[in-house]
Amino acid sequence: MNTLRNTVEFGKTPETIPNGPGAAAILAAGIGCAAIGVLAFASELSPGLHDLLNFYNPVGPLSGKTTVAIIVWLVAWYGLSRIWRRETVNMRTVNIAALVLLGIGFLLTFPPFWYLFV
Amino acid sequence: MEITTHDFMTVLHGMGFGALFMLAFSGALVELYRISAPGAPSAMSAGGQTLLGLYLVAMVILAWLTVFSGTYVIYPWYRAVPAEGVTDLADYPRRLLLSSGKTSEWHNIGMEWKEHAGWLAPIAITMVAYVTMKYGRAIIQHRNMRISVLAFAVAAFVATGIAGAFGAFLNKYAPIRGGDVIILMQGEAP
Numbered sequence: 001m002n003t004l005r006n007t008v009e010f011g012k013t014p015e016t017i018p019n020g021p022g023a024a025a026i027l028a029a030g031i032g033c034a035a036i037g038v039l040a041f042a043s044e045l046s047p048g049l050h051d052l053l054n055f056y057n058p059v060g061p062l063s064g065k066t067t068v069a070i071i072v073w074l075v076a077w078y079g080l081s082r083i084w085r086r087e088t089v090n091m092r093t094v095n096i097a098a099l100v101l102l103g104i105g106f107l108l109t110f111p112p113f114w115y116l117f118v
Numbered sequence: 119m120e121i122t123t124h125d126f127m128t129v130l131h132g133m134g135f136g137a138l139f140m141l142a143f144s145g146a147l148v149e150l151y152r153i154s155a156p157g158a159p160s161a162m163s164a165g166g167q168t169l170l171g172l173y174l175v176a177m178v179i180l181a182w183l184t185v186f187s188g189t190y191v192i193y194p195w196y197r198a199v200p201a202e203g204v205t206d207l208a209d210y211p212r213r214l215l216l217s218s219g220k221t222s223e224w225h226n227i228g229m230e231w232k233e234h235a236g237w238l239a240p241i242a243i244t245m246v247a248y249v250t251m252k253y254g255r256a257i258i259q260h261r262n263m264r265i266s267v268l269a270f271a272v273a274a275f276v277a278t279g280i281a282g283a284f285g286a287f288l289n290k291y292a293p294i295r296g297g298d299v300i301i302l303m304q305g306e307a308p
Contacts, residue, residue: 028245029242029270056190058193062189062193062234066189066237092262095265102269106273109231109235
């Protein structure tokens with residue numbers, strides 16, 4: 001029956017696919033989000049970095065923060081994907097790391113947090 | 119009926135890309151939850167999986183269009199610097215907000231948070247789309263992966279909500295003005 005061939009009952013295992021590529025994407029997304037937060041925060045603390053990140057004058061330092069964060073994210077994704085291409089990794093650890101990094105991203109983009117330090 | 123080019127681009131950024139992206143979350147979150155819920159007695163056809171993939175790809179495109187148009191088209195108008203001696207700051211939203219203690223925090227907190235947090239959304243939703251498409255129906259065997267996918271989708275929704283809400287408020291207190299006038303329709307004088 002066509003329907004049975006094209007559907008999978010959730011809760012049953014259809015085939016084994018290593019979790020490495022997915023883990024790489026998830027951890028890289030966490031790294032990318034944290035990179036935005038870290039650059040936003042560091043740029044507030046350091047006038048030198050603030051000026052250095054001014055890649056495009058009409059946009060100001062936001063151009064550098066976002067460009068660098070995207071590069072960090074893509075490089076991390078590429079690197080982790082190469083390493084974990086055929087691996088099965090401890091997904092729980094990757095999950096915790098990715099969610100902590102995501103939380104760092106949110107916290108460090110929150111201006112009242114910056115103002116505790118500047 | 120007329121609109122300026124700056125108004126038009128602001129509407130396109132906020133309503134055309136951002137709001138559409140935000141609206142798409144309802145469908146995506148329900149579907150992602152449906153395939154992520156522990157022990158969910160549901161099944162997804164190959165066609166349904168393809169449709170979900172296309173839906174998420176459309177969201178990814180909208181997310182990137184939103185942040186790039188916001189950062190590289192709208193934001194330079196927002197942070198325009200008035201020439202010396204200019205006292206009417208209506209065309210300089212950032213300076214207008216910072217000129218009064220009653221409005222300065224709309225920039226110092228609202229705009230500063232919006233311009234950074236908004237960028238979390240495209241990164242998160244790109245990962246969500248990639249993992250969902252890469253694993254397809256096989257994601258059911260990766261419980262922790264499903265948790266991350268759902269968490270990052272919710273995070274993208276929250277980041278978009280922050281950016282969208284502050285964008286709407288900022289446009290109330292210091293709207294982006296200027297640009298060429300586009301006449302959409304000519305009415306009759308009373």
